[in-house]
Amino acid sequence: MIKLCGFAISNYYNKTKLVLLEKGIEFSEEFVIPSQDETLLKRSPLGKIPFIETEHGCLSESQVILEYLEEQYPENSLYPVDIYERAKCRELIQHLELNIELPARRLYKEVFFGGFVSDETKAEVKERLEIGLKGLTRLTKFSPFIAGDTFTATDCVAWLHLSMVSIATQKIYDTDMVVQAIPEIASYIQMVESRSSAQKVAADRAIAMANFIKK
Numbered sequence: 494m495i496k497l498c499g500f501a502i503s504n505y506y507n508k509t510k511l512v513l514l515e516k517g518i519e520f521s522e523e524f525v526i527p528s529q530d531e532t533l534l535k536r537s538p539l540g541k542i543p544f545i546e547t548e549h550g551c552l553s554e555s556q557v558i559l560e561y562l563e564e565q566y567p568e569n570s571l572y573p574v575d576i577y578e579r580a581k582c583r584e585l586i587q588h589l590e591l592n593i594e595l596p597a598r599r600l601y602k603e604v605f606f607g608g609f610v611s612d613e614t615k616a617e618v619k620e621r622l623e624i625g626l627k628g629l630t631r632l633t634k635f636s637p638f639i640a641g642d643t644f645t646a647t648d649c650v651a652w653l654h655l656s657m658v659s660i661a662t663q664k665i666y667d668t669d670m671v672v673q674a675i676p677e678i679a680s681y682i683q684m685v686e687s688r689s690s691a692q693k694v695a696a697d698r699a700i701a702m703a704n705f706i707k708k
């Protein structure tokens with residue numbers, strides 16, 4: 494059985510968990526905090542989460558994990574049949590991660606962990622996000638799902654990352670840059686959150702967040 498390792502506050506962990514739930518794959522979870530501990534580095538090369546444990550060994554990097562799960566468990570596919578459409582889903586995922594989530598991540602220290610981000614970094618991130626979000630809207634369909642008429646792996650990624658970026662930009666810039674770029678985002682998020690898989694991920698995330706704040 495697949496073991497998902499990490500913690501439920503991480504959007505990369507939750508992306509992987511949502512995919513496991515959507516595909517109906519049996520899995521267990523192990524609470525693991527990122528670190529440079531030698532035992533962890535043997536399981537995850539940079540000490541990051543998430544990673545999974547398979548019958549063959551460990552696997553890190555959430556997108557690689559998604560692709561592995563799709564190939565190993567082809568039932569309940571989360572990609573379109575058409576090869577070009579599949580690639581378009583992956584193109585959207587790559588944009589979401591490289592051009593939106595990754596720049597926004599530089600704000601998380603202040604948004605979620607009580608740290609401080611310099612004004613220079615905030616200005617740099619804002620510029621990158623404006624470009625990234627504008628670029629994303631040249632690819633999104635919202636008809637009603639992000640890549641077309643079917644729920645795909647891209648929705649698993651978009652729901653988690655765009656929600657985080659929305660929270661982060663509201664807190665840092667006093668404006669929701671996601672809503673500004675994508676007016677239909679609220680109804681889209683609501684639609685994804687009507688799925689039982691997303692509800693489970695959100696409920697577990699709320700518990701993890703409450704435990705984190707208590708500490």
Ligand SMILES: N[C@@H](CCC(=O)N[C@@H](CS)C(=O)NCC(=O)O)C(=O)O
Pocket residue numbers: 503504505506527528539540541542543553554555556
């Ligand atoms: N590209 C990685 C990103 C994973 C990642 O950055 N995870 C964060 C938690 S959300 C982490 O482990 N951070 C600890 C660190 O950067 O050392 C993936 O897709 O899995």
